[in-house]
Amino acid sequence: MTHGCATGHTCQTARMSDISPARVGVLIDWLDADGNYDEHILPVLEMVAEDYVARGIVERPVEFVVRAVQGLPKGTFRAVRDAYRELVEEDCVVVFGPQVSENGIALAPFIEATQVPTITLAGSESMLNEYSFALPSGSLDEEPIIMARVAALDGATSVAIAFEDAAIGHEYLRSARRACANEGLRITGEAAIPQLEADKLAAVEALHAANPDALMHVGFGLGLVGVNTALATLGWDPPRYTTTAFEFATTSDWWRHELAGWIGLDQWDERNQLAQEFLTAYEARSGKRADYFFPLVCFDIGRVLMLGLSQARPLTGPGVKDSLERIKMLPASCGAPGTRIRFGRFIRQGWMGSEFLVARRVLPDASAVVMHGTIEGLVPPFAG
Secondary structure, three states: OEEEEOOHHHHOOOOOOOOOOEEEEEEEOOOOOOOOOOOOHHHHHHHHHHHHHHOOOOOOOEEEEEEEOOOOOOOOHHHHHHHHHHHHHOOOOEEEOOOOHHHHHHHHHHHHHHOOOEEEOOOOHHHOEOOEEEOOOOOOOOHHHHHHHHHHHOOOOEEEEEEEOOHHHHHHHHHHHHHHHHHOOEEEEEEEEOOOOOOOHHHHHHHHOOOOOEEEEEOOOHHHOOHHHHHHHHOOOOOEEOOHHHHHHHOOHHHHHHOOOEEEEEOOOOOOHHHHHHHHHHHHHHOOOOOOHHHHHHHHHHHHHHHHHHOOOOOOHHHHHHHHOOOOOEEOOOOOOOOEEOOEOOEOEOEEOOOOOEEEEEOOOOOOEEEEEOOOOOOOOOOO
16 A cells, blocks of 8 residues: 655645655565554654655655565565565655564565665564665564573573574574573573464473573564463463563553563663653644554654655665665664664664663563663663
């Protein structure tokens, strides 16, 4: 589907009426059970585009072209590939997406061949190339470092690891092994679990047998479904840590109950004043308060997209790529205060700061998501 001019009727002035819009692709590769995607994506991108056009930073109208498909792990990569090709054929000069690492890894050669810069949420560095940029919801290499540090600060000396038996699960596992070794955490066992919903009792039972201090999960997140049920069956209630899969807990009551008692990584930090200012402005515009990570991700990426358009000379894929490389020290609404965004000639992962991810936890009764602590372990809980 396509969506009209991001700046609405206000951008259709006489000055712009005969100017072709800059087209921005939005490639959504993760849909919920009802076939929907996050309701805030387009409104936030439109809000940012309207602001940049109104201030004259972007000198032409902006049009968002959306393709929403079910990619891996539930769907197919072909759907993602075909959607990306359609966006390129629609004359998009930059694309936001995909969101899932397995789709991003497979799509990388197509991105490079088309020379249309693409900003992904995927956390695998193996998809990065000259035209693939990343503002990932986490990082397969960095998340285990934070998880292991938090577990050690919580007093753990040993962990058992449940890893999703898929490409990103194995990539996470390699990083987790190194991170645990660096923190002096002994790995008592590793168990492969399905990436999709399935019974987890046998895997959890095997990990429990070695009596570790804590349980660690690494993967996309669907593998977490059923782990709490297995723990309850065994009467085992260890400290348990996961990746940015934890962010599912902020999207629905169902997920929050599925992740009750878990500690995980998130991009939402109440202390970030830029985030609070944006959310207040967005609430005034939309009538909706959206206090969780994804609207902030869209706000940060929206500003990156607009800056990429604003400095592109010429307004082509290669021109936008060069423009993105000139973004430096842009304050981020994601992460702790002080998190910034930058790219460069050989820099494709955009987050700057040791706390672009923070540790949060779901209370055991699933009543709230609260701050667990920073990487230094110094911050008391906040209301979630």
